[in-house]
Amino acid sequence: MTPAALTGGFADAPLQSAQAFRSILQAMARPGTIHDLTGALPPPPLSVAAGVALLTLADPSTPVHLAGATDTPAVRGWLAFHLGAPLVGAEEADFALGTWADLQPVSRFRIGQPDYPDRSATLIVAVDHLEPEGVRLCGPGIRGAAQLSLPGIPALQANAAMFPLGFDCLFTCGTRIAALPRSTRLEVL
Amino acid sequence: MTTMDRKAWIGLLARAPAARLAELMPTLPPHSFLRPPEIGAVMVRGRIGGTGSAFNLGEMTVTRCSIRLDDGTLGHAWVQGRDKGHATRAAVADALLQTNDSTRVKAEVLSPLATEAAEHRNARASKAAATKVEFFTLQRGEDQ
Amino acid sequence: MYVAVKGGERAIDNAHAWLAEERRGDLAVAELTLGQIREQLRLSVNRVMAEGSLYDPDLAALAIKQARGDLIEAIFLIRAYRTTLPRLGGSWPVDTAEMAIDRRISATFKDLPGGQILGPTFDYTHRLLDFRLAADGEAPVPAATATPSPDAVPHVMGLLDRDGLIEPAPVTDGTPRDLTRAPLELPADRALRLQAITRADEGFLLSLAYSTQRGYGRTHAFVGELRIGTVAVEVDIPELGFSVAIGEVELTECETVNQFTGSATQPPQFTRGYGLVFGQSERKAIAMSLVDRALRWQELGEDFVGAPAQDEEFVLSHCDNVQATGFLEHIKLPHYVDFQAELELLRRLRHDTQRMASQQNAEAAE
Numbered sequence: 001m002t003p004a005a006l007t008g009g010f011a012d013a014p015l016q017s018a019q020a021f022r023s024i025l026q027a028m029a030r031p032g033t034i035h036d037l038t039g040a041l042p043p044p045p046l047s048v049a050a051g052v053a054l055l056t057l058a059d060p061s062t063p064v065h066l067a068g069a070t071d072t073p074a075v076r077g078w079l080a081f082h083l084g085a086p087l088v089g090a091e092e093a094d095f096a097l098g099t100w101a102d103l104q105p106v107s108r109f110r111i112g113q114p115d116y117p118d119r120s121a122t123l124i125v126a127v128d129h130l131e132p133e134g135v136r137l138c139g140p141g142i143r144g145a146a147q148l149s150l151p152g153i154p155a156l157q158a159n160a161a162m163f164p165l166g167f168d169c170l171f172t173c174g175t176r177i178a179a180l181p182r183s184t185r186l187e188v189l
Numbered sequence: 190m191t192t193m194d195r196k197a198w199i200g201l202l203a204r205a206p207a208a209r210l211a212e213l214m215p216t217l218p219p220h221s222f223l224r225p226p227e228i229g230a231v232m233v234r235g236r237i238g239g240t241g242s243a244f245n246l247g248e249m250t251v252t253r254c255s256i257r258l259d260d261g262t263l264g265h266a267w268v269q270g271r272d273k274g275h276a277t278r279a280a281v282a283d284a285l286l287q288t289n290d291s292t293r294v295k296a297e298v299l300s301p302l303a304t305e306a307a308e309h310r311n312a313r314a315s316k317a318a319a320t321k322v323e324f325f326t327l328q329r330g331e332d333q
Numbered sequence: 334m335y336v337a338v339k340g341g342e343r344a345i346d347n348a349h350a351w352l353a354e355e356r357r358g359d360l361a362v363a364e365l366t367l368g369q370i371r372e373q374l375r376l377s378v379n380r381v382m383a384e385g386s387l388y389d390p391d392l393a394a395l396a397i398k399q400a401r402g403d404l405i406e407a408i409f410l411i412r413a414y415r416t417t418l419p420r421l422g423g424s425w426p427v428d429t430a431e432m433a434i435d436r437r438i439s440a441t442f443k444d445l446p447g448g449q450i451l452g453p454t455f456d457y458t459h460r461l462l463d464f465r466l467a468a469d470g471e472a473p474v475p476a477a478t479a480t481p482s483p484d485a486v487p488h489v490m491g492l493l494d495r496d497g498l499i500e501p502a503p504v505t506d507g508t509p510r511d512l513t514r515a516p517l518e519l520p521a522d523r524a525l526r527l528q529a530i531t532r533a534d535e536g537f538l539l540s541l542a543y544s545t546q547r548g549y550g551r552t553h554a555f556v557g558e559l560r561i562g563t564v565a566v567e568v569d570i571p572e573l574g575f576s577v578a579i580g581e582v583e584l585t586e587c588e589t590v591n592q593f594t595g596s597a598t599q600p601p602q603f604t605r606g607y608g609l610v611f612g613q614s615e616r617k618a619i620a621m622s623l624v625d626r627a628l629r630w631q632e633l634g635e636d637f638v639g640a641p642a643q644d645e646e647f648v649l650s651h652c653d654n655v656q657a658t659g660f661l662e663h664i665k666l667p668h669y670v671d672f673q674a675e676l677e678l679l680r681r682l683r684h685d686t687q688r689m690a691s692q693q694n695a696e697a698a699e
Contacts (some may be wrong), residue, residue, distance in 0.1 A: 003263060006223040006255055006572065013227060060422050061514055081224075081255075084422055102526040196575055200565075203579040211365035225408040226530065228371060229421035232511065233388065233566055235583060237523055237611045238490050241502030243426040246531055247390035247611055249582060251421055255572060265572050268419075269580025294555045310433055315478035317435050317562075319533040 004128045005077030008041035010055055016040075020056040024170070030145025032137045033174070034130060043074035050097060050124050051078075056077035056097050057122070060084040060100055068184025070126075072117045090130040095147035100153035102152035111165040120182075121167045127151060136187040150186070157186050195283070198299055202282050203268040205318045206301045207275035213298045218285070223263070224255040227272035252276040258284045356401045370394035379583075379612025380404055382544055384654060385411025386513070386532040388582050388611050405534075405654050412655050423508065425567040425576060429586050430488055431607070432562040436613075439489050440556040441590055447486030452561060453613075489558040490588050490605065494630040499590065526628055526649065529623075531610055533652035535617045539640045541627075542620035548642030550627045554606060560652045561585045561613050586612045587618035591626050594633050604633055624648065 010016040016039045042051025058064055060156030064085040066075060069079045079085055090096060090108040103109075103123055112120035127149070136147040139160075150156060150171065159166045159182055202210065230248040243269055253267040254276035266276045266282025285294045371378055371394040381393040386407045393411060399407035400652070436452025439445055451457075453476075493499040509524040514553025530538060544550055563632065565578035587608035593601045608618035627642035641647050651657060 003261070006263065008258075009224060011222075011225065013225075059420055061420055061511075084571055170298070193575075199570075199573070200409055200578040204565075204576065204581060209547050212489075221650060227421075228418065230387065231421050231566070231568055231579075231672055232423040234424050234426045234509070235429070235584075236504075236529060237525075238502035238607050239429045239586065239588065240489065240490075240504070242509070242524055245423075245513075246427070246526040246584075246609060247383070247386040247388060248415060248418070248420075249566065249577065249580060250418065251391065251568075253421060265570065266571055267568060267577065267579045269566070272392070287670045295443075306608075311436060311481065312478075312652040313433065313483035316476045316478040317450050317452055318476040318481040320436075321479070321482075322449040323453065 002123055004043060004074060005081050008043070008051070008078065008083045009043070009057045010040055012056075016052075017161055017173065019141065020052050024053060024056060024177065024179070025169070027177055028082055028181055029169070030146075031139070031141055031180055031184040032132060032148045034132065034176050034178045034184055036175055037172075037177045042181040042185070043072070043078050044075045045069055045072075045126065046075060046078075047177045049162045049177040050126060050170075053077070053170055053177065054081060054085075054097070054174065058085045060148060062094040063088040063092050065090050065121075067081050067098030068097055070098045079080075093121050095122050097126070099126050104152075106152070106155050106159070106167070108174055109167045113163060114165070117164040117166075120165070123167055123169045125151070125169055125171050127171050127173050128174050130134070130178055137184050138182040138187065140185070141181075145187075150180065153188060156163065156180065160185050194224065195286070198286055199266065199279070199283055201299060201302055201306065202266065202279035204306065205275075205279075207270065207272040208296070209270075209302070210275060210278050210282075211274055213301060214282065217281050218255040218279065219259050220264075220281055220284070222254070225252065226252050226254040226276045228252050228273070230270050254280045256280045256284060258288070259290065262287050347602050358401070365398055366395040367391060369397065370397050376400075376613060377404060379614050380535060380617075381407045381411055383611040383614055383617060384408045384532055384534065385415065387411050388414045405658055409655050409658070413669075420636075421516075422568055425569075427564040427566060427582070427584070429560065429564060429584065430485075430491075431585075432486075432560055433585070434560055434562040435484055436556065436561040437486055438556075438560075439558045441558075442492070444488060445489060447461055447482070447484060452488075488588070490590075493557070493590070493603065497602065497606060500594075502605070507597065517649060518637075519649070521649060523625070523629065523632075523643060526645065527607065527609070527625060528623055529649045530621050531608075531623075534654035534657070535614070535620070537654070537657075538620040539616060539654050540626055541648065542623035545623050545627045545642045546639065550638055550643045551592075552604075552606065552623065552626045552632070554589040554623050554626060555591075556619060557588045557590040557605070559585070559587045559615055559618065563614065583612050584612050585612065585618040587615065587622045589619075589622045591625060594635070604629070 020037055020039065023037055027033060027035045037049040037052045039127040040048065040051045040055050049094050062085055065088055066081060076087065093109065096103060096109060102131055103125065106123070109123065110119060112118060129149050130150045135147065135153055137146045165183050168182055169180040171178050171180065211325055213250045219276055229251055232248050233244045233246045234241055235246045236242065243257050248255065251268060251269060251272055252273055252275065255263065255265045260285045264280040266279035268276045268279050268285060282294060285291065355410045371606045374397065377397055378390050378393040381404055382388050382390065388625050392414065396407035396410040404423065434450060436454060437447060437450045439449065459614055460509065490499060510522065512525060512528055523598035563581045566580045566582055567576050569576045569580045585594060589606040591606055593603045604626065608625065609619060609623030610618045624642055627640065628645055629649060630637055630643050637643055
């Protein structure tokens, strides 16, 4: 394992992970809102927000899938040291990382079962642009409507149509994060 | 340095009594934390029937720590229990054992720990040996 | 129905303060230290570790002190604490054949490699109170020692296995299901059942095991081997790329030799039950192996005779004392609204009955 893999974790894990968890919770509870997520420095191409989300949510009991360009030796080493999460194929993953293009086809990811809809994947999607504009979001946690710049709208609409089954998404861009739970409906304006 | 050596000394440092390691390493060289001491749990597994498939027996507390000495040498530790000082010392010792200082650390830290661990093990084994049953057969009438 | 009610805060604070004072007891008596509990009440510590499902003698001692010696309360404290710990990984299965042995006995073979080692056992004491301990007992005479034999102490089952007289213990790969990570789903495989019963309440397991001996799902058990001692816990360390024996745990292991089965394809052979428990807990380990064996009726093609110990749903749903005590004791907490509803219903029913009775009386009179 290279020394670089050993740096960039939380300096004060209990406090930082609790704060990050709160931010992710807020993002998930209020779809479309954008939150800052900082405190770790993962190796590229992982964004700071994606790294912090993983440090907070993943551990040796949550299999992770690295899609496309995300799957580098540096990222693998960093995950092994800081998370200890096993790396798996898309079909078995609790968390999957990559750009929207890397993650295609998203039909590979777990959507849960009728009696256990929680046994589904969370996609941590890297985007170049994350702004409160574009597609209209409505549903639980949104007063009236919100807007978010999202890729792959037809696939996300199809995912929402499967509710209560489906995967959930976190969109990360630098140090910023927004969430799209499966309960959110998307309307193209 | 072979992996076996390092595997053995990391284990020896991990299993050492924390207070004893603190006595043997009263001062630590300058170092920075790659992973500050972190307390967690490891699931201990057994085998069904002693030799069969694995099952989860229960967890044990573990503290892990990774450090870097000023010269860049890395040291890692995973130790049983919740003693952060123990994990830090074990990680620093692991790093020192990879430097020119290794002979001194082996003599001052590893040797006494290894001797004491062997003594402790032997003391219990000796008491157990004293409770081993020596069966003897009573003389039976028809044999005479 | 649940309704939030406020109030009682001062009463609760005062109750806690009194609890702390009662826990300390008479100030003229020296306070217990954790070291005293850990060293001198070690079997209590072992039980709290086994049923709390967390091996840490210092924490178990603290829990016992805080719980005023109520072991189920102490187990509850440990279970609550362990949920706060990040799971750093899983160990390699411990190798009990390599155990540093304190005690090892077999009820099936008198002469066996490694011999019968009694260890620090209560078995041959006369169960007479020792008043010397009450009179500020002196330090005991040091235990006798003898030269340990360098020979290995192989598992008794290995001896039977060599002759094909006992069912084999097949090895399957993969990570075992973990009931602390995923909710219990039935049917459980044997690995999951063993996890549930190694952390189960000792008293519950003891009674179930005893019931099988008395005929409720009899399995004709012999203790093939009981061993107590320490084993190394080896863990893969990701940053090192190899595994390290990072600690040691004391374990009690029991293997029973049980009634034999045979079939068209298999010659008659003994079957086995298995118990493995944290600490020196041999009553628990023996009970565990009997209950494990009773639960295997289906796999071994035996009849279900309706015995509690054979019923997986019954055993696994009721063996955990933290779950059981939580549900049991919650009925003492305020249920004012539920009870009002019941009271209301009962009054209405009585009113209706009375009305009907008087109507009938009136009709009869006409």
